Amino acid sequence: MAALTIDNVKKRYGDHEVLKGIDIAIDRGEFLILVGPSGCGKSTLMNSIAGLDNISDGRILIDGNDVTNSAPKDRDIAMVFQSYALYPNMKVRDNIAFGLEMRGVSKQERAQEVERVAKMLQIEHLLDRKPAHLSGGQRQRVAMGRALARKPQIYLFDEPLSNLDAKLRVEMRTEIKKLHQRLGTTIVYVTHDQIEALTLADRIAVMKDGELQQLGTPKEIYDDPANRFVAGFMGSPGMNFIPAQIVESDSGLQVEVSYQGGQPQLLPVPERCQGLSSWVGKQVILGIRPEQITEPLPHLVSKPLNRTISCPVQVTEPMGSDTLVMSELNGVEISARVSPDCDARPDTVLDLSFDMSKAVFFDPKTDERIDR
Structure with a gap:
């Protein structure tokens, strides 16, 4: 696990500024959630951390090392997407092992790692199935397993539960919470669901129109909102x-x-x-x-x-x-x-x-x- 520093990060597309100087310091092992309405810039910030999007100004540091201009493969980050992004022609075990194979890990080590994460996520019985034969929750577990098998410094989750039904979302929230408590990994997690944010986060960063409105613990955000937007966005029903x-x-x-x-x-x-x-x-x-x-x-x-x-x-x-x-x-x-x-x-x-x-x-x- 690693600390992550987002230092005055800005992102422009032509004259349109999507990120307007974001400053967030994330401790090792911390679970930070980026939350806000659609179009607020949270996914852009996530892609910038991953190196999938170049930033216009500012710096991104992992454990004090400037990775602003580093390629995604050199940042040692694993990302879990909203769409699962599983290979349909591969069995579950091969989907989980694929990233390890690309990194030159031996076949024996790959097999051991697949068994480890499958047991952790309780998907051992699914290893010989293909994604088409899995439910939404099972596919999401496989996508998480693929990320966990890599043992990166930082995990990024981009709205991973938004495609699931309400009951399954609650179950998967619990699984992710248990996973973080067990592994103590550094996680940055994007969601527009404020209940998800209050449930999972060590700290929450509330964003609006490319600006950071407030950064604090769930209790601070809920009980001591900085402005009316934060107060109204967090809570169901709202304030x-x-x-x-x-x-x-x-x-x-x-x-x-x-x-x-x-x-x-x-x-x-x-x-x-x-x-x-x-x-x-x-x-x-x-x-x-x-x-x-x-x-x-x-x-x-x-x-x-x-x-x-x-x-x-x-x-x-x-x-x-x-x-x-x-x-x-x-x-x-x-x-x-x-x-x-x-x-x-x-x-x-x-x-x-x-x-x-x-x-x-x-x-x-x-x-x-x-x-x-």
């Missing part, structure tokens, strides 16, 4: 964004909300956000996640940053373990997570408890955080 006004009372700073036809109600602003004092009387965007809005529960309502307010129920979406309740505050739709036993019915008004301890606030003009 609620409520336009509101900051007011000051004897109880300190508060944020004023109401539903159409209802009386204004106040939610407390956490002490860590006292920098918002300069925003008294001004409009802000309150960010609060659905799981922080629930039915009133005894162990929650007594907490100082909890407030119970009335909200109209528009739609309910039973999810099994909980129920999503769609409501409205300050003219925008919000979602709350309540227990499946909660008596939430459309066209009624429901008391909901707002846990403001993790609430965040954004500038409505720039979308940047203002409570830090």
Whole structure:
């Protein structure tokens, strides 16, 4: 395994700048996920790391060695693609061994390595089959096995699970997580699935329009987003964004909300956000996640940053373990997570408890955080 440094990397196609100065330092054995919407530049950055795409400016270093102008074969990187890229005329064992054969590894060593990775990925019974006779998940395991057999310094995964159905994606996520924990390899992984990112990563790099929006642990990205884009992109359903006004009372700073036809109600602003004092009387965007809005529960309502307010129920979406309740505050739709036993019915008004301890606030003009 090796450390990877992406130093002010830029990529231009004519006048169009796809990567706008990306800086990321990846430690040995770290699992980094590049996440963002389609067209944000994450696959371009991945191809640049692999040497499949030349960069316009900046440097790429592996263990301190500048490989910016090195050919892909000289970077000691293995890549797992979205399309599997298996040879259809070869059996599974030959697909796994092919890269080793090209590197001049002896037949005996190739056979030993194939057995090793097949056992690790639980595909020993598939070794004499051809790709056409495998399921999507089995093909993905073979593609991973081919990469693992090489024992490179760095593994690159480019949306490897996007062709799988939902159930199989969850199973393969678990397999990849186990694999990383077992081998301790350095992995860079591209996905547009934010749940995948939160599940797998040691750190997440959130990208938008060729720029790095935030780099941090899954908890940092989820609980402490740098801006409204990151806050809205991570989480399912996404964070609620409520336009509101900051007011000051004897109880300190508060944020004023109401539903159409209802009386204004106040939610407390956490002490860590006292920098918002300069925003008294001004409009802000309150960010609060659905799981922080629930039915009133005894162990929650007594907490100082909890407030119970009335909200109209528009739609309910039973999810099994909980129920999503769609409501409205300050003219925008919000979602709350309540227990499946909660008596939430459309066209009624429901008391909901707002846990403001993790609430965040954004500038409505720039979308940047203002409570830090």
